Each structure stands twice: as structure tokens, then as C-alpha cells.
Amino acid sequence: MPDPTEPLWIKVTGGGSRRSFVLLGGGALLGLLMAGYSLFTARGTSTLIVPPEDVALINQQPISRSDYLLQLQTLYGVDLGHATAAQRRKVLDDMIREELFVQRGRELDVASTDPDVRAAMVNAVELEIAADAITQQPTEAQLRLYFASHRARYASEGTMSLRDYVFPPRESAAAAEAAGLPRFSPPTRAFLERWHAASGKVVDEEFYFAAKIHLGDRLFEAARDLVDGGVSAPITGAEGIHVLYMIKNKKPVPFDFVAARDRVLTDYRNDAIGHLRTGDEAFLRKRANILIAEDVR
Amino acid sequence: MRLALLLAAEACIVAAVLLHSSQFEGRLLRSDPNAIPNNAALLPFARERGEALYGTHCAACHGQLGQGDTERGIPNLTDDDWLYGVGSVSDIEQIVKYGIRSFNPKALNLAIMPAYATARPSVRDSSIRALSPENIRDLAEFLLREQGRAGDTVAAARGAELFAGAGGCYDCHAIDGKGDPAIGAPNLTDRITLYGDGSRESLSMSIAYGRHGVCPAWAARMGAAEIREVAIFVHSLSHEPRRTETDTRARSD
Numbered sequence: 001m002p003d004p005t006e007p008l009w010i011k012v013t014g015g016g017s018r019r020s021f022v023l024l025g026g027g028a029l030l031g032l033l034m035a036g037y038s039l040f041t042a043r044g045t046s047t048l049i050v051p052p053e054d055v056a057l058i059n060q061q062p063i064s065r066s067d068y069l070l071q072l073q074t075l076y077g078v079d080l081g082h083a084t085a086a087q088r089r090k091v092l093d094d095m096i097r098e099e100l101f102v103q104r105g106r107e108l109d110v111a112s113t114d115p116d117v118r119a120a121m122v123n124a125v126e127l128e129i130a131a132d133a134i135t136q137q138p139t140e141a142q143l144r145l146y147f148a149s150h151r152a153r154y155a156s157e158g159t160m161s162l163r164d165y166v167f168p169p170r171e172s173a174a175a176a177e178a179a180g181l182p183r184f185s186p187p188t189r190a191f192l193e194r195w196h197a198a199s200g201k202v203v204d205e206e207f208y209f210a211a212k213i214h215l216g217d218r219l220f221e222a223a224r225d226l227v228d229g230g231v232s233a234p235i236t237g238a239e240g241i242h243v244l245y246m247i248k249n250k251k252p253v254p255f256d257f258v259a260a261r262d263r264v265l266t267d268y269r270n271d272a273i274g275h276l277r278t279g280d281e282a283f284l285r286k287r288a289n290i291l292i293a294e295d296v297r
Numbered sequence: 298m299r300l301a302l303l304l305a306a307e308a309c310i311v312a313a314v315l316l317h318s319s320q321f322e323g324r325l326l327r328s329d330p331n332a333i334p335n336n337a338a339l340l341p342f343a344r345e346r347g348e349a350l351y352g353t354h355c356a357a358c359h360g361q362l363g364q365g366d367t368e369r370g371i372p373n374l375t376d377d378d379w380l381y382g383v384g385s386v387s388d389i390e391q392i393v394k395y396g397i398r399s400f401n402p403k404a405l406n407l408a409i410m411p412a413y414a415t416a417r418p419s420v421r422d423s424s425i426r427a428l429s430p431e432n433i434r435d436l437a438e439f440l441l442r443e444q445g446r447a448g449d450t451v452a453a454a455r456g457a458e459l460f461a462g463a464g465g466c467y468d469c470h471a472i473d474g475k476g477d478p479a480i481g482a483p484n485l486t487d488r489i490t491l492y493g494d495g496s497r498e499s500l501s502m503s504i505a506y507g508r509h510g511v512c513p514a515w516a517a518r519m520g521a522a523e524i525r526e527v528a529i530f531v532h533s534l535s536h537e538p539r540r541t542e543t544d545t546r547a548r549s550d
Contacts, residue, residue: 052326053521065326066394066521067403069387079387080329130400135513137357157414157505159430205430209416262370262492263506273400 055092058099068095129280133272138265146271147257147264154260155252158208162223162249164199164215167234167241176234199239205248219244322522330386333529334536340529347530350523354515355531363534370492370510375534378489381405381481384535390528396514397481404514407480408469412507425465428504432459436466437500443474443486444495 047060054062071091072083080088111117138146147154201214212220219242222232226246235242257264325339333339352361359365363374372380381397382388395403411418413428428436439456441448460466460474467474469482476484483491492508493499515524 052323064521066387066390066524069330070391073387079331079385081332124402127400127402131396131514131517134396134399134511135515135518137513207414207427207430210427210429213416258368259502261368262508262510265511266509269511 056096058096059103061099061103063092063095063099068092071095126277129276130273133269133276136272138268138272143261143264143268144257146268147260150264150267151254153267154255154263156255158224158252159205159248159250160202160208160211160223161205161247162202162211162226163245163247164201164219165243165245166199166239167243169236169240172234172241199242208252224249325525326522330390330525330528333386333525334532340533343526343529344533346523347526347528347533350519350527351530354519355527363531367490367493370508372491373489374531376489377535378484378487379478380483380491382478384532386525386528386532389531390525392512393519393524393527393531394514394516397512398509399511399514401514401516405481408477408482410469410503410508412505413464414505415507418507426463428459428464432464433501433504435459436464436504437497440474440485440500441497444488446495448497 047057050057051062053065055065055068056063068091069080071094072078072080072087075091076083076087078087083091105111105117111121201219202211206214208220208224211223215223216237218237219235222235223244223246226232226244226249228246228248230246230249232242232244232246235244321339321342325333325343328336328339333343351359351363358369358371359374360371365371365373377384379388381392392405395401395405397404398406398409409419409421411422411425413433414430416427417423418427419425435452435456436459437456438448438450438452439454439460442450442453442456460470461472469480470476470485471482474485476482483489488495490499491510492503515527519527
């Protein structure tokens with residue numbers, strides 16, 4: 001028999017709304033108390049249990065188990081199953097020491113005084129931004145679009161074999177004679193012996209970039225447009241009058257997407273990294289309070 | 298009342314599953330990763346979960362079956378040829394976690410194949426000099442010879458000199474051309490190719506324009522247990538799964 005004197009909200013089988021409110025209120029109060037305790041004691045996230053993915057917690061900072069295994073492998077060339085107790089202890093002690101010193105470094109704010117730490121921090125943040133970009137794998141369609149819009153970048157390096165004949169400045173007539181030779185008719189030995197041999201700047205077949213370095217910009221520009229067997233007009237330079245005789249000129253051939261894909265992906269990622277870095281820097285500047293002295297503005 | 302009991306039962310089941318899962322993850326993480334393939338209790342569960350994660354994160358590049366793609370320089374995960382390390386679970390786990398040339402500070406990024414047909418073949422090492430078109434042809438002939446393929450023997454002899462000398466190839470690929478798994482330099486004497494079909498043209502392309510494939514770091518996107526599960530699944534692709542008690546029971550069912 002139910003006790004008529006018992007308050008209605010206590011009855012389990014009762015449907016009183018007062019009990020719901022009391023339980024709701026009690027739950028909310030308990031939650032607030034827990035949150036307040038965590039907030040004001042600053043111990044809300046502390047734990048006494050080492051998570052399975054870590055081997056230690058140093059002031060709540062984890063030492064990752066996989067880093068520990070890697071360190072064992074690197075130092076002693078053994079995996080966990082084959083490491084001795086002394087090896088394990090040594091590696092763990094080293095890692096704990098490192099973590100303690102890093103934490104102490106943060107307390108001392110070494111980044112504000114040590115240029116190496118500052119550089120390392122800048123580098124680390126840049127790497128982190130880049131790593132985000134790398135993880136986002138572009139689709140095939142995005143890569144093809146990028147390839148189509150940067151088509152000129154993707155071509156083979158051209159190659160050329162040529163002779164660069166140099167005549168003294170006063171021998172312009174001889175240079176003109178050499179330049180006037182018909183195609184596929186290189187200067188005869190007698191002609192060259194009478195004047196001068198090739199400069200030797202380009203001897204064998206060379207890539208365009210190498211020929212450009214060896215010949216210089218001006219001669220290279222003239223050489224690039226010559227066809228096989230073609231002879232340039234006399235070009236006056238500091239060493240004398242140059243006449244270029246092209247033996248074989250293999251111009252750059254555009255790659256198709258398949259051949260260029262590897263480079264397209266790299267360039268796409270580099271662009272993405274560049275955009276992310278610019279965006280991150282803009283965000284950091286926006287949220288920072290930067291005051292600049294009047295005299296250097 | 299009945300509804301409340303049903304909800305309570307459901308909550309208990311969910312809690313039990315979560316608890317079991319968390320206990321399993323704990324055991325998985327605390328175990329020696331290289332011993333897990335022989336652990337009949339952990340392996341099937343880890344492999345199953347790893348397969349699902351692999352499908353979500355890795356299959357887009359490596360293929361659903363792990364077969365890779367030589368056109369894109371994506372390694373085959375089903376053979377026993379490992380570019381980095383020896384293919385142990387811990388080796389694979391490190392790669393999944395930190396990646397290859399992923400810009401993660403702990404990533405594997407020691408070796409980058411220089412682009413010898415460019416003015417500055419290596420961004421990192423200014424001592425590496427560009428090669429001429431003839432040099433590149435000779436090196437390709439040398440590699441073809443090392444792989445037992447037909448080619449120009451005179452050019453191959455010149456290529457051998459370059460390989461062990463001015464080209465500096467020996468520095469990463471070792472003097473015998475067998476590579477160095479510590480830095481991810483491939484063995485050039487076998488016929489397993491990462492890029493292309495091993496032809497003269499594809500070898501020349503690799504020498505001329507360089508290679509530097511990337512594997513992202515998943516450390517920030519997957520939990521430690523998930524990374525290990527993926528590693529175990531990838532390991533299983535190239536290793537005959539040991540028949541465990543669970544497997545046998547599953548088959549008989």
C-alpha cells in the first residue's frame with residue numbers, strides 16, 4: 001500500500017512533473033559544480049592514467065609510444081620485443097629528460113632570446129601549414145585543370161649541338177663570309193685554319209640551360225631559333241665576331257598530362273602551400289596587436 | 298517503464314561495446330607492433346578495422362587492393378619489395394603516421410632524386426652537377442644492363458663510370474645499385490619499378506627530371522590506434538595471413 005504521507009515526487013511509479021524538475025535541477029547543479037571545480041583548480045584535464053598510445057606523461061605532456069619505439073630502433077637497432085630492460089630504460093630516461101628540458105625552456109621563454117629556437121619555431125609552423133596542404137589530396141580533375149592552365153611549364157628540356165666560331169673584330173668580312181655559307185655547308189677546314197677555330201663553349205650535345213650558361217644570353221637567343229645546319233648572322237661580342245653553326249637543335253617538346261603528372265602534383269601542392277602560408281600569415285597579422293614605432297613606419 | 302528498461306539495456310550494450318573497443322585499442326597499442334601479425338586475438342580485429350580506414354584514407358592513391366600505380370609512382374603494397382625499411386608493422390606505422398616528404402618534421406625525406414636535366418639538379422645539395430643528354434642516355438643504358446635487359450654495352454660501360462663517379466648516383470643507390478631502404482633509395486638492379494615501365498624512356502625521364510613522391514602524414518588526422526590498424530592491414534597485404542582460431546571459426550560458420 002502506498003504511503004499517503006509520502007511526497008508525490010518521490011514515488012517511482014508516479015508521473016509528477018515536480019520530480020522531473022528536481023532531478024533536472026540536481027543534474028544541472030552537479031554539472032556546474034564539476035565544471036567550476038575543474039575550471040578554478042586548473043586540474044580539469046589532468047589524469048593519472050597513461051594513455052595506451054603513450055609511454056609516459058610528463059606534467060601531462062605525452063611521450064608517444066611510437067616515438068619511443070622509433071628511438072629504440074634508431075639507437076639500438078632493435079624492436080620492443082628484442083630490447084633489453086637496460087635499453088628500454090635508457091631510451092625512456094633520455095626522452096623524459098628531453099621533455100623536462102623542453103618544458104623548462106618554455107617556462108624560461110627561450111624563444112624570446114635564442115635565435116636558433118626562434119628559427120626552429122618559425123620553421124616548425126611553416127612545416128605544419130605545409131603538412132596540412134599535403135594531406136589534402138587533389139582530385140584528378142583539379143590536377144588536369146592546373147596542368148591546362150600552366151601548360152607552358154611542362155615540356156622537355158631542349159638540347160643543341162653547335163659550333164661557335166669566333167673571328168677577330170677586324171675580320172668582319174671573314175665572319176660575313178662564314179655566315180653566308182649555305183645551310184649544311186659548315187666552314188671548310190682551310191677556311192677555319194686561316195681564321196679561327198670554334199670557341200669551344202659548346203662542344204657536345206647540351207641541354208638548353210647548359211648552352212645558355214656557356215654561350216651567354218645573347219648567343220643562346222640567336223642559337224635557339226636555328227634549324228639543324230643553320231648558320232647565324234655575325235654577332236659582335238666582347239671576344240670578337242661570333243658565327244654559330246647549328247649541328248642539331250632539338251626543341252623542347254610539351255609533355256602530355258601523364259608524363260607531367262608528377263611535376264604537376266608537386267607544383268599544385270607548392271602553390272597550395274604558398275596560398276595557405278599567405279593566408280595564415282594574414283590571419284596572424286589580423287589578430288595580432290602590432291605597434292610600430294613612428295620613425296620606421 | 299518498458300521503454301526505460303529498453304533504453305537502459307541499449308545504453309548498457311553501447312557502453313559494453315565501447316569498453317571492449319577501448320580495451321582492444323589499449324591492448325593493440327601496448328603490444329609490440331611487430332608481434333601483432335602473430336597474435337591471433339588482435340590480428341583479425343585490427344585488420345578488419347584497418348581495412349576500413351585504408352579504404353577511406355589510402356585507397357585513393359594506393360588502390361583498393363594496394364596494387365599501386367607505376368604511372369603515378371605509387372608503390373605496390375602487395376609485393377615484398379619495400380622502398381623504406383623492411384616492411385615491418387613498425388616501419389609501415391611510421392610512414393602512415395609521419396609520411397614521406399610530407400613536411401612533417403618526423404617524415405622520411407632524406408632522399409630526393411635529383412633532376413639532372415636542370416640547371417640545379419638538387420635544391421638541397423649544390424654539389425650535385427647537371428648531366429649532359431649523352432650522360433643521361435649512358436646511365437639509362439647502364440641501368441638496363443644491370444636489370445638484365447638488352448642495350449648498348451659501350452654506353453652502359455660509360456654509364457657505369459658515371460654511376461660510380463661524377464653522377465654521384467652511388468651516394469644514395471649504393472655502389473652496387475641495390476639501393477638503401479634506410480633512406481628510400483630504390484634497388485636499381487631488379488625489374489621492380491616505382492615509376493614507369495622500366496623502359497629506356499622512363500628511366501631517362503627519372504634521371505632527367507627527378508622524382509620525389511609524397512605520402513601524407515596522418516598523425517593529426519587519425520588516432521594512434523587507427524594508425525596502427527592501418528599499418529597492420531597494409532602489412533597483411535603482402536604477408537599471407539596466418540590462420541587464426543577466429544578465422545577458422547568464421548569460415549566454418
